Every structure is written in structure tokens, then in C-alpha cells.
Amino acid sequence: MIRPAIGVLVSGRGSNLQALFDAIESGVLDARIAVVVSDQPSAPALARATAAGVATAVVERRAFASRDAFDRAIAGILRQHEVVLVCLAGFMRLLGAGFVAEFPNAILNIHPSLLPSFPGLDAQRQALEHGVRVSGATVHIVTAELDAGPIVAQAAVPVLDEDTVETLAARILVEEHRIYPAAVRAWLAGGWRIEGRRFVHATTADEMASSRS
Numbered sequence: 001m002i003r004p005a006i007g008v009l010v011s012g013r014g015s016n017l018q019a020l021f022d023a024i025e026s027g028v029l030d031a032r033i034a035v036v037v038s039d040q041p042s043a044p045a046l047a048r049a050t051a052a053g054v055a056t057a058v059v060e061r062r063a064f065a066s067r068d069a070f071d072r073a074i075a076g077i078l079r080q081h082e083v084v085l086v087c088l089a090g091f092m093r094l095l096g097a098g099f100v101a102e103f104p105n106a107i108l109n110i111h112p113s114l115l116p117s118f119p120g121l122d123a124q125r126q127a128l129e130h131g132v133r134v135s136g137a138t139v140h141i142v143t144a145e146l147d148a149g150p151i152v153a154q155a156a157v158p159v160l161d162e163d164t165v166e167t168l169a170a171r172i173l174v175e176e177h178r179i180y181p182a183a184v185r186a187w188l189a190g191g192w193r194i195e196g197r198r199f200v201h202a203t204t205a206d207e208m209a210s211s212r213s
């Protein structure tokens with residue numbers, strides 16, 4: 001069987017990209033990363049891709065007159081590599097409605113808060129400054145609205161009195177690396193549906209009971 005091709009979009013460090021590579025390497029994820037696209041030429045994530053023997057591309061926003069043209073360039077690369085799923089892994093740019101429509105329900109994003117709390121930039125700082133006692137990580141399907149699509153997976157972590165943005169971010173990151181591969185696996189397994197705002201797994205209680213017997 002040909003393993004499904006994933007395209008990953010990055011802007012920086014690439015630790016979530018690495019978590020996906022590791023999950024594939026260890027057999028947790030039956031997929032292949034076909035291409036890694038960065039909007040930042042100096043993103044350390046690109047070196048991780050190269051080390052894993054995966055094709056990379058750099059698409060800089062400033063090289064395009066409009067966001068649409070930038071989005072189309074990225075979509076073209078993903079199409080060339082025949083990806084079935086696009087994973088945003090620390091990709092720090094907004095993608096337009098046109099891009100989202102190109103890959104319907106087939107773009108995932110990881111965000112370092114329990115959405116819908118603290119969307120956008122600096123989510124860990126927002127959580128700390130708000131004074132919440134619990135924060136976490138969310139994997140969601142990308143829609144045209146920022147950080148607002150159906151939620152595939154979440155994990156919570158405590159916010160401690162002595163936390164700084166850095167210590168909180170590090171605690172959340174551990175969960176990000178756990179839930180992103182799990183969410184990708186669930187997406188690729190198929191059989192799910194979107195009901196309103198909800199990502200619903202197909203397996204019903206009846207099906208689970210019969211698979212146990």
C-alpha cells in the first residue's frame with residue numbers, strides 16, 4: 001500500500017515537524033512527509049526535513065504581490081507532491097479562504113492553547129496574563145477563520161504560580177508533540193465526519209462493542 005503523502009508548512013524551529021517524523025519512524029503513523037514548505041529561509045525546520053531526506057521549498061511572502069499569489073504558490077507545491085493532508089506546524093502566516101477551499105477539511109493546525117481561548121499570536125503569554133489555571137494544546141481543522149475550525153484533539157496542562165511564558169510553553173510543547181501525531185493518525189484513518197463545529201469519529205458505541213466481541 002502506498003502511504004498517504006503529507007505536506008508540512010513551517011516557519012521556525014520545527015519541533016512539531018520532528019514529532020511527526022518520529023511518529024512515522026517508530027511506526028505510530030503510517031504516512032510519509034512528501035514536502036516541507038517554509039516561508040522563512042532560515043527556519044531550523046528545513047534542516048530537520050533535509051536530515052530526514054524530505055524535499056523542502058521556501059516560499060517567501062515578500063516575493064509575491066498579493067497573499068493570494070503567495071497562497072497559490074504554496075498550494076502548487078503541495079499539489080505537485082500529491083499531498084492528501086496539509087499540516088501546519090508552527091506556520092506563522094494566515095492562509096486565505098482560497099487556499100482553505102483547495103484542501104477542504106484537509107488542513108490541520110497545532111495551536112498552543114485550549115481553543116477557543118487565546119487564538120492568534122503569543123497564546124502562552126495570553127494564557128499566563130489572563131491568569132487561567134489550565135491551558136494546553138489544540139489540533140484543529142483549518143477554516144478561513146483564524147484558529148476557529150473543528151477540534152480534532154486537545155490536551156490540558158496546569159498553569160503554575162511560578163510559571164514564565166517559557167516554562168508554560170515548554171509544558172504545553174510536550175503535549176503538542178503527543179497529540180499532533182495522534183490527531184494526524186485519526187484524520188488519516190478516515191471515517192470521521194464534521195457535524196456543525198464538531199469533528200466526530202465514525203466509530204459508534206455499538207461498533208466498539210461489536211469489535212470487542
Ligand code: GAR
Nearest residue numbers: 012013014015016089090110111112
Ligand atoms: C508551537 O508551539 C505551535 O503550537 C505554535 O508555534 C510553535 C512552533 O514550534 N503555533 C502557533 O502559535 C500557531 N498559531 P515548532 O516550530 O517547534 O513546532
